[in-house]
Amino acid sequence: MLSVENISLSFDTATILDNVSFQLHKGKILGLIGPNGAGKTSLIRSINGSLRVDSGKIQFKKRDMTALPPQERAQLIATVPQSRTIPAGFTVQQIVSMGRTPYLNWFGRTNPKDDQIVKSAMQRTNILKLADLPAEMLSGGEQQRVILARAFAQETPLLLLDEPTTHLDIRYQMEFLALLFEHVKKEKTTVIIAMHDLNQALRFCDEILLLSRGKVEAEGKPSKVLTENRLSRVYQYPIQIREGEDGVPAFIYPEY
């Protein structure tokens, strides 16, 4: 279980996160939504230790995440970052293998078991046939799957994704999310995924955390959190929700 307790974070005088608390059970998928600048990326970077919070506690599997050395933390948390940086001169396989780093020795030598895990990660993300190609030559959608495969190869019980589909077209978005959720359901991985697309959040997530100006605005089941009034207020734009036949929200759209 992941437990975030009263974390706050500020830069100079700007408050980025303000007393954020929530809990997430094993195997659940939490959709992190909110307007630009709400603190989604900062929350993810606080949980993975890239940012040092001013106060509060972050515990995963009853261990204090803020105190762990990088290697141990990397065995528990993998992150798919918002911006893709693919350095030149590495093959797809070399990059996916880097996901094994927290388990390897200083010289990065992989054993047959590591190689098997890397291969399986590439299979699950449909990039096995690209294994020997230079990764910087691939399309955006393929590169994003390489980074996802690297995160899978890290075999962590917690996976953080920061708007992973932002730069992809619709086909690649759906393909990416399908691959992701198939994997995490099977492995019972706990997932936090920051998203812009409210309909994707509605469809794929078990729980939603709505952030606004660094504060938790609402948290819970998608049908409870995603209401017209609340979304319209937080996004400062009239938003409507069409309900399905069973009376639960089915489609969210801005008023035109």
Added chain:
Amino acid sequence: MKKENTLPKWGLILGAGVLIAVLLSIVLGSVNIPMRDFFTILRERVVGGITLSARQEKYANILFQLRIPRTLLVMLVGAALATSGGAYQGLFQNPLADPYLIGVASGAGLGSIIAMTIQWPQELQGYFAIPISAFSGAMLAVILVYSLAKVGKTIHNTTLILAGVAVSSFSNALTSFLLLNAGGELRRAIVWMMGGSTLVGWKPVLAAAPYILVGITALISMGYQLNVMQFGDEEAQQMGVPVKKVRLAIILAASLTTAAAVAFSGTIAFVGLVVPHILRRMVGNDYRQILPYSALGGAIFLLLADIAARKLLAPQEIPVGVITTLLGAPFFLYILRRTKRKTW
């Protein structure tokens, strides 16, 4: 899915290249030593039981007092500069990071000169004091350049080179100032600044070797961590790399290697730029390969440059730094043009 190449093809080729370059460097010079005499002398030293002619005795003296130590020193220095250049490039994620361009070498030069004005390296203490002083200068320079060049999270070509030029010029000016006050040793120091080895015999080899060998070994051991760090500090940390420790270790090791090279052979620019760049074209961006191969490639490159330095205007010698700069500067412009267009 390909298995990692287990046969180090380039390692064998470069290893053979080093052997050939060493052989050439030993026999060629203002006096060429014929191969037959060379092997006779070698046999006499190893097996014994041969009487050398007077001419061969003269050759033997040249070999063991001059050529062999010089060849070893040049090898060490070439390997040092190329390996630390490769490591700086990986660390700064910038193909133009060369120990000279980023000011580290000038800092080391200033450090050496400070030590030399106190104690010219004829005395034993000089052999300890100069590398340490050079190392301090190098560290100071790299830290200064790094903090000046960093804009946000990235280090751009322009800021890196500008900061490097500023720090270099400043340390070079201080170096010149100290040299003017140095008096009698001026000419030697100027030759040293141009990258001419004024130190002969075994002492400089023995003094430089420990620093350079330790530094190169440390750098080569960090190849994998450097690979992961190509994703940037934050992502590397998410993959379990202790980024701060690795960065500090690389800066220490690369500065130590550079400093030792500069302290014992002066200013030899562009080796650290040209060699890793060519190797990157051949073996890709895997630092586990680039760094050891740079050590070999740097040794070959500087040995050949040193032979040219001895032969071109023989019997007069050109400082080897002049040769490397004549070759390296156009190459630098070529890389600069390329990186303007795309990533490296």
